[in-house]
Amino acid sequence: MASRPDDHEVLALGDVRLQMGATLREAKLAYKTYGTLDENRSNAIVYPTWYSGRHWENEWLIGEGMALDPSRYFIVVPNMLGNGLSSSPSNTPPPYDRGRFPKVTVLDNVTAQHRLVTEHFGIEQLELVTGWSMGAGQTYQWAVSYPEMVKRILPFCGSSKTSEHNIVFLEGVRVALTADDAWKHGWYDAQPTKGLRAMARVYAGWGFSQAFYWNQLYREMGYSSLEDFLVGFWEGFFLDDRDANDLLTMLWTWQNGDIGRTPGFDGDHVKALESIEARAIVMPAEKDLYFPPEDEEYAVRHMSRTEAELRPIPGVWGHFAGGGVNPIDTTFIDEALKELLAT
Amino acid sequence: MASRPDDHEVLALGDVRLQMGATLREAKLAYKTYGTLDENRSNAIVYPTWYSGRHWENEWLIGEGMALDPSRYFIVVPNMLGNGLSSSPSNTPPPYDRGRFPKVTVLDNVTAQHRLVTEHFGIEQLELVTGWSMGAGQTYQWAVSYPEMVKRILPFCGSSKTSEHNIVFLEGVRVALTADDAWKHGWYDAQPTKGLRAMARVYAGWGFSQAFYWNQLYREMGYSSLEDFLVGFWEGFFLDDRDANDLLTMLWTWQNGDIGRTPGFDGDHVKALESIEARAIVMPAEKDLYFPPEDEEYAVRHMSRTEAELRPIPGVWGHFAGGGVNPIDTTFIDEALKELLAT
Numbered sequence: 001m002a003s004r005p006d007d008h009e010v011l012a013l014g015d016v017r018l019q020m021g022a023t024l025r026e027a028k029l030a031y032k033t034y035g036t037l038d039e040n041r042s043n044a045i046v047y048p049t050w051y052s053g054r055h056w057e058n059e060w061l062i063g064e065g066m067a068l069d070p071s072r073y074f075i076v077v078p079n080m081l082g083n084g085l086s087s088s089p090s091n092t093p094p095p096y097d098r099g100r101f102p103k104v105t106v107l108d109n110v111t112a113q114h115r116l117v118t119e120h121f122g123i124e125q126l127e128l129v130t131g132w133s134m135g136a137g138q139t140y141q142w143a144v145s146y147p148e149m150v151k152r153i154l155p156f157c158g159s160s161k162t163s164e165h166n167i168v169f170l171e172g173v174r175v176a177l178t179a180d181d182a183w184k185h186g187w188y189d190a191q192p193t194k195g196l197r198a199m200a201r202v203y204a205g206w207g208f209s210q211a212f213y214w215n216q217l218y219r220e221m222g223y224s225s226l227e228d229f230l231v232g233f234w235e236g237f238f239l240d241d242r243d244a245n246d247l248l249t250m251l252w253t254w255q256n257g258d259i260g261r262t263p264g265f266d267g268d269h270v271k272a273l274e275s276i277e278a279r280a281i282v283m284p285a286e287k288d289l290y291f292p293p294e295d296e297e298y299a300v301r302h303m304s305r306t307e308a309e310l311r312p313i314p315g316v317w318g319h320f321a322g323g324g325v326n327p328i329d330t331t332f333i334d335e336a337l338k339e340l341l342a343t
Numbered sequence: 344m345a346s347r348p349d350d351h352e353v354l355a356l357g358d359v360r361l362q363m364g365a366t367l368r369e370a371k372l373a374y375k376t377y378g379t380l381d382e383n384r385s386n387a388i389v390y391p392t393w394y395s396g397r398h399w400e401n402e403w404l405i406g407e408g409m410a411l412d413p414s415r416y417f418i419v420v421p422n423m424l425g426n427g428l429s430s431s432p433s434n435t436p437p438p439y440d441r442g443r444f445p446k447v448t449v450l451d452n453v454t455a456q457h458r459l460v461t462e463h464f465g466i467e468q469l470e471l472v473t474g475w476s477m478g479a480g481q482t483y484q485w486a487v488s489y490p491e492m493v494k495r496i497l498p499f500c501g502s503s504k505t506s507e508h509n510i511v512f513l514e515g516v517r518v519a520l521t522a523d524d525a526w527k528h529g530w531y532d533a534q535p536t537k538g539l540r541a542m543a544r545v546y547a548g549w550g551f552s553q554a555f556y557w558n559q560l561y562r563e564m565g566y567s568s569l570e571d572f573l574v575g576f577w578e579g580f581f582l583d584d585r586d587a588n589d590l591l592t593m594l595w596t597w598q599n600g601d602i603g604r605t606p607g608f609d610g611d612h613v614k615a616l617e618s619i620e621a622r623a624i625v626m627p628a629e630k631d632l633y634f635p636p637e638d639e640e641y642a643v644r645h646m647s648r649t650e651a652e653l654r655p656i657p658g659v660w661g662h663f664a665g666g667g668v669n670p671i672d673t674t675f676i677d678e679a680l681k682e683l684l685a686t
Contacts, residue, residue, distance in 0.1 A: 163553065163556065163557055164556040164557065164559065164569050165548060165552075165553040165555075165556035165557065167569065168544070168547050168548040168556060168569070168573070169548040171544045171547065171548070171573065172515065172519065172544050172545035172546075172547065172548050174544075175519060175540070175541035175544045175545065176515065176518060176519040176522055176541060176545060177522075178541075179519055179520075179522035179523045179537055179538055179541040180522045180523075180524070181523070181524040181525075182524075194522055195522055197518070198518040198519055198521075198522040201511070201514045201515050201517075201518045202515035202518065202519060202545050203515075204511050204514065204515065205508065205511040205512040205514070205515050205549075206548075209508075210506065210508040210632075210633075210635050210637070210638075211637065212508075213506065213507040213508035213511060214506055214507065214508065214637075214638070216507065226507050226510065226511070230511070230514065289553075289632065290553075292553050294553070294554065294557075295553075295557070
């Protein structure tokens with residue numbers, strides 16, 4: 001998964017006024033498209049990235065014969081602000097660089113993506129918005145911000161508002177990274193690898209379920225022991241060309257996710273859920289430890305304006321049921337996408 | 344909960360050969376007793392401490408009218424090795440002090456406790472062994488090591504073998520503490536408080552369930568906000584006269600808990616479970632995130648030699664259902680203890 005800096009396009013956003021007040025000058029939105037936009041511009045799908053993910057790490061759900069089929073749909077994968085490809089602490093010039101990068105919200109992300117889709121591609125309607133984890137959060141935001149534009153949504157393993165427990169889980173991740181003195185409050189000379197490895201180990205217990213570890217399913221992924229999995233998968237994950245400030249920027253975005261903070265809803269999360277018009281299949285993973293199915297059941301209960309179905313992904317892979325690592329889960333998600341797109 | 348260094352007795356153990364090979368010279372076992380040993384020495388209960396707990400932090404389950412009634416029973420609360428009162432990195436003289444303190448197992452703890460009970464008190468039979476969390480692990484170890492001696496056990500929110508997921512959770516706790524440069528591999532000048540606060544935040548997401556946070560039950564505990572809970576309860580917990588090396592010693596004990604490693608069982612955990620003769624009520628908490636009920640269901644299924652009942656503690660308090668913070672859970676545990684003691 002080495003970095004592929006030239007494998008995408010970049011939209012120059014100009015000076016972007018962020019929701020929290022700062023101005024991100026000469027902001028950039030990195031994206032990649034798959035397939036061809038048809039003449040009527042009626043076959044577009046938006047599929048945002050997740051925490052620390054890059055567009056190529058979304059590609060497992062795109063392919064010939066799959067729901068997200070590039071021979072049929074025009075699939076736009078926008079990279080989240082802060083992920084190192086779109087404007088991020090690691091690639092922004094002073095004065096808003098590194099430890100000074102401004103707070104970015106989910107709404108900021110979706111506003112930028114909306115400009116890409118409308119101003120750049122001239123698309124007026126989306127067949128679908130879908131995404132995993134923080135990508136699910138952006139999916140909900142699309143449905144709330146642009147109800148007239150989004151026909152269908154399929155958020156998986158994510159939520160429309162970051163729960164308090166999820167915030168606490170992320171606090172553990174954050175403090176493990178920042179406990180490393182080498183972090184220097186963002187002004188590090190080299191990546192604080194001790195902290196990155198620490199956050200990886202904190203994350204490891206959350207990413208997969210208790211039963212996943214009980215059954216040693218990391219062996220199916222090719223790891224030879226528990227420690228091999230912790231080093232090879234988890235530490236490798238966070239050392240793979242990821243930047244500490246970038247990770248902290250996206251973590252803040254995640255902790256502060258809440259469609260209720262969309263202008264017009266006055267902080268009312270339920271009211272925002274009630275406003276959703278897109279047809280929805282909502283897919284938590286049965287044993288997801290930080291996006292538990294109960295929370296999404298609550299969300300679906302309040303999506304009263306549309307047809308919204310709760311369809312948990314069964315099994316023991318936890319949050320990573322939506323990460324493309326288990327073929328059975330991938331098929332389950334893909335089939336739901338096909339079903340939703342057929343309506 | 345300030346330290347009470349004089350509120351207990353200390354048994355001099357002499358030179359103790361530990362399971363992993365080191366010799367802990369002039370080892371000490373700190374303990375406190377509640378109630379009076381009767382003439383026949385037939386009313387004794389052992390109630391070991393938990394991760395970082397001290398004997399006074401067990402007292403919520405002891406009292407007039409409760410199952411553990413000092414007017415009826417002689418209750419012995421031995422402090423775990425490494426907890427700062429019994430032999431620990433923080434109170435052992437060189438050369439086995441601080442960063443050189445040896446690895447201690449659950450078996451080492453129970454062996455020492457057995458000497459206290461038999462050699463010091465002359466007790467030949469125990470009415471009950473019970474304990475929370477790592478105290479539950481010691482409870483199982485008692486039943487396996489001394490089947491002829493232990494009549495009943497009630498392990499709550501713990502296990503007879505630390506599961507792989509539990510090991511990973513503890514890895515997150517460990518690396519958050521040790522990511523702090525001030526830790527200096529155990530040779531710190533002052534407590535590495537940044538690391539202690541970090542481990543506290545990592546722990547916070549695990550100690551209580553998702554639903555506990557969703558329902559903001561920390562407000563029932565007197566905390567005014569999520570952040571107030573994280574600082575006031577969690578950071579306060581690990582800063583309360585706790586020592587980093589002590590915490591790491593107990594963490595290793597926990598990660599390596601396994602009754603199958605008792606001599607004679609050749610690493611066979613199931614065989615060890617099958618050997619248990621004590622009548623048992625096994626009480627996981629319904630939403631415990633690191634000792635999930637499934638694991639204890641597995642244990643009970645293999646306790647074929649005795650009457651063992653699985654009785655999960657209902658509700659959303661997670662692991663801390665067994666920590667004495669929620670009166671409803673305390674009553675539930677107390678009633679099971681009464682029932683078990685009446686058999």
